[in-house]
């Protein structure tokens with residue numbers, strides 16, 4: 001049967017993937033409230049139709065941080081693509097390149113950043129960063145991503161600790177031995193085959209301003225801010241040195257902000 005919409009792909013994946021892999025991709029944390037809310041939020045979106053306009057020629061191209069993309073949609077960072085397909089993130093990057101869409105490669109990719117770039121050298125790409133307690137590890141990642149032509153860093157700030165993912169616990173989910181998170185392979189594995197307890201829960205605005213901004217010339221996009229606070233995302237109470245922070249777009253699960 002042809003796969004013609006996302007639900008078709010979802011049903012196909014459920015039928016074909018091992019149970020633990022499917023449940024890793026499909027489930028969220030605890031009661032999955034946020035996951036369910038996100039799905040409902042997508043369904044609530046309505047487009048305002050404008051009738052009797054000449055739409056015989058349409059053009060959805062736009063620019064995102066100065067790079068032209070074919071439409072204002074990107075591929076969010078997600079981990080462990082090789083669980084679903086042997087080529088993993090290389091295939092995702094090729095697809096994004098083919099459509100000229102921005103692909104945000106996850107720190108938890110099962111292909112290395114070098115492999116991703118070799119597979120899709122022309123594709124618009126950003127790199128998603130988790131900050132590790134071992135800052136040298138994160139610094140190495142940032143430098144590699146910058147050298148490989150990633151055009152922005154997407155700093156995920158909503159995972160100081162991993163959520164309680166019940167199905168992963170029940171399934172004793174782990175990466176199979178032939179897969180590993182290639183950028184982190186110098187560390188010992190934990191349940192997911194990625195370093196245990198290495199995400200730095202102390203990260204705050206000062207780390208962004210005094211550490212990350214000094215480390216890279218790339219724009220930094222902060223991913224996972226779900227509440228603007230009383231004075232806005234860039235309010236003085238939150239961001240030292242009053243850096244200019246631009247609210248860049250609404251995600252269903254929060255706001256993205258760019259700091260430079």
Ligand SMILES: Cc1cc2nc3c(=O)[nH]c(=O)nc-3n(C[C@H](O)[C@H](O)[C@H](O)COP(=O)(O)O)c2cc1C
Pocket residue numbers: 024025026038039076077078079106107108128156223252253
């Ligand atoms: C299977 C899976 C893996 C994910 N891995 C990452 C990741 O490695 N880094 C990250 O910043 N976000 C990760 N996310 C979060 C997504 O980027 C995104 O923020 C989230 O899924 C909400 O968007 P959605 O409602 O469109 O799914 C992951 C999400 C899923 C479902």
